[in-house]
Amino acid sequence: MPITRKEKQLLDSQREIEWIKRQIEQIEQEERANQEAHKYVIPQDATEEHVTESIQETKAKIDELKSEYDMLCQFNKSKEALAKAVDHQHFTLSALYPRQSDHESMEIKKATEEQINTRDEHVVQFMKTLKKLNKRQKELTEIQQKIMRQHEKNKDISAKVDTLRSNKRKQNANPEATELLQAMNAKRDQISLIRGVLNGIILESGIAWDEDERWLNTMLRIGETLPTF
Known part of the structure; x- marks a missing residue:
């Protein structure tokens, strides 16, 4: 038995949700891998306070995107439930009122299409946000690498300063x-x-x-x- 248009739309929605889930999982895996990096450096015009604020802002953005994703999933679940309810209502009305007018059918179809269009708008917005997130993830990784490398440089500089001070004291000894x-x-x-x-x-x-x-x-x-x- 061929599937109806509504069923096909629901299947398409489910496939899109699965694809988004895979994208989120890939980002989270990359985030965990980036946290294991241990050699970093920061530009001369950046302070540790600025770097810390950038990291916190990026983490907050990630949490915000995850929240948006959860909202989108919940929205799709509600939409699917609504579509099923519309189908049940359609079959019930067809059984009770065989002479249902074309106007009512068009209204149901219109309402369903509006829900699908709304879903599509959310997906497009999510993909735009996901693209921004990937860019921020890359920036965060670079910042973390710069921080660790700068720490290594600071340790080397401190060791050289201590050596110079020790040599100076020895030279000044009478x-x-x-x-x-x-x-x-x-x-x-x-x-x-x-x-x-x-x-x-x-x-x-x-x-x-x-x-x-x-x-x-x-x-x-x-x-x-x-x-x-």
């Missing part, structure tokens, strides 16, 4: 000043040792140093922190 500082630190250690010995002798002698101002000042000076050179 041998005579270094020798003098070493001698001063050695003398400081010697004084600290003598202070410790003197403090032990005073404590073991039983002198009431806390009751005598001269001995108290001596103990306080022994306890003072020596300067570090």
